[in-house]
Amino acid sequence: xxxxxxxxxxxxxxxxxxxxxxxxxxxxxxxGSDLLSLMKDDIVHPKRLVNVKEIPELRGITFSSQRGLRxxxxxxxxELSENANVRHHYxxxxxxxxxxxxxxxxxxxxxxxxxxxxxxxxxxxNGFGLLALAPDGTSxxxxxxxxxxxxxxxxxxxxxxxxxxxxxxxxxxxxKVRVLGPQGARELPLEKFFVIPKQEGxxxxxxxxxxxxxxxxxxxxPAGLRAAHYEVRQKEAFDWPYATASVALTMDGSSVRAxxxxxxxxxxxxxxxxxxxxALSGKEISEESADAAGAAAVANAxxxxxxxxxxxLARVAVKRAILQAGRGGAA
Numbered sequence: 001x002x003x004x005x006x007x008x009x010x011x012x013x014x015x016x017x018x019x020x021x022x023x024x025x026x027x028x029x030x031x032g033s034d035l036l037s038l039m040k041d042d043i044v045h046p047k048r049l050v051n052v053k054e055i056p057e058l059r060g061i062t063f064s065s066q067r068g069l070r071x072x073x074x075x076x077x078x079e080l081s082e083n084a085n086v087r088h089h090y091x092x093x094x095x096x097x098x099x100x101x102x103x104x105x106x107x108x109x110x111x112x113x114x115x116x117x118x119x120x121x122x123x124x125x126n127g128f129g130l131l132a133l134a135p136d137g138t139s140x141x142x143x144x145x146x147x148x149x150x151x152x153x154x155x156x157x158x159x160x161x162x163x164x165x166x167x168x169x170x171x172x173x174x175x176k177v178r179v180l181g182p183q184g185a186r187e188l189p190l191e192k193f194f195v196i197p198k199q200e201g202x203x204x205x206x207x208x209x210x211x212x213x214x215x216x217x218x219x220x221x222p223a224g225l226r227a228a229h230y231e232v233r234q235k236e237a238f239d240w241p242y243a244t245a246s247v248a249l250t251m252d253g254s255s256v257r258a259x260x261x262x263x264x265x266x267x268x269x270x271x272x273x274x275x276x277x278x279a280l281s282g283k284e285i286s287e288e289s290a291d292a293a294g295a296a297a298v299a300n301a302x303x304x305x306x307x308x309x310x311x312x313l314a315r316v317a318v319k320r321a322i323l324q325a326g327r328g329g330a331a
Contacts, residue, residue: 002037005048012057012180012214018050019210023203026050028212030074031108033101034117043118043127056215063089069218073112077101077166080111090218092227092246092325096169100233102238112213115167115177116205119160119268120240121149125257131157131200146304151311153267154159154302158196160202161265167194168246168262169229170269173217174241175218181211191262192217194269204268224251228324241265243314245297245321249280256280261297261322266314273297276318285326294319 009015019026027035027046030053052058054066057072062084071080080086081098100106100114116147118124123132123140124297132140141149141159149159174189193206207213221227227248229243244264250257261276274298294315301311 002045002047003044006050006051008051008054008200012055013213015050015052016049016180016210019212020048021209023209025209028052030110030113031076032113033105033109034113038118041125041127043125043136046141052212054190054222063088065220067217068220068314069216070219071111071171071216073110073215074124074264075111077106077109077114078103080166081106082188087223090173090227092229092248093166093169093173094219096166096229096244096246099229100165100240105238109136111166114217115164115170115190116207116213117163119204119320120163121160124160129200130202130204132159133157133200142304146306148242148310149307150267151298151301151303151307151314152263153196153322154273154304157198158204158268159304160204160268162194162267162269163240163265164270165231165241165244165264168244168264169227170216170218171270171272172227172246172248172260172262173218175217175220176218177213178215178217179207179211180214184213187217191270196268203249222250225249226251226325226328228321230317230321230324232317241311245314245317247318247321247325249285249322249325254284256283257283259293259316259322261293262319263297263314266301266310273318275299279324285322287323290319290326292321294320 007018026048029049029051060072062070077097114187158278163282172190178187229246231235231244233239246262248260259277261273279293279296297318298315
């Protein structure tokens with residue numbers, strides 16, 4: 001690991017002031033479960049680490065029926081999965097946080113770190129860059145091993161998949177993220193926080209080098225909302241999913257008035273499937289309607305050559321999440 005400076009500010013503005021204009025100037029250290037591995041592998045090599053764990057404003061999980069849920073950036077995945085208000089009002093979020101990673105990682109990994117974590121693409125993790133381009137500008141992914149790469153939003157040049165299993169659930173609930181920088185705070189829908197880079201040097205989040213995530217805000221769930229999360233993994237133990245689906249259904253009696261379907265690990269961003277939502281609108285939840293929505297969710301999917309199986313798995317994940325939500329369950 002390369003040498004670096006270390007700073008531990010006590011206030012948000014102090015942390016922002018210690019960041020730089022380039023990503024190589026500084027990185028934010030919270031749980032460190034992803035950043036330290038990237039530094040050890042020399043994928044990122046910041047000149048300074050800014051430890052934000054001593055900033056009290058970034059902690060806490062609170063809920064009110066008027067404002068909804070406020071999740072501090074330093075809240076861990078374990079805290080999120082075990083919080084009584086989250087489990088009661090946002091059970092799908094508690095379930096997805098509880099399924100993420102392993103117990104050891106959930107005890108240190110923060111919610112901000114989870115949504116900001118870098119892709120698990122093996123080309124990126126082996127030093128070939130975020131877009132994994134060969135010297136002649138062609139993609140290593142499309143010519144190589146694409147088994148775990150994107151089936152949606154993969155028209156190029158980005159083929160990695162967004163690694164967060166918690167972000168799709170947050171997006172399905174309509175979460176917003178708040179960011180603080182030198183010019184003050186800004187807020188945006190969480191789905192807009194994720195972006196598909198077009199050239200090497202760009203990142204996959206709408207976050208500038210001198211900004212930090214401070215909190216996430218989830219609106220109060222409407223009465224009768226049914227939500228569920230489903231993951232397809234190779235093994236039940238700690239593993240990265242092939243595909244996930246988070247579904248939030250607003251019901252009108254036994255029919256779906258509105259549906260929010262968000263897939264994970266299938267695209268460079270958490271993938272909001274408007275097609276699946278439209279397929280469910282006005283329908284009762286059944287094997288047939290859930291299967292039709294699953295088919296709609298992957299209608300535009302495209303294999304890169306070795307990841308054809310992910311199309312079927314994503315369709316199954318959406319179908320099973322819908323059926324689970326229809327039964328009123330979280331996961």
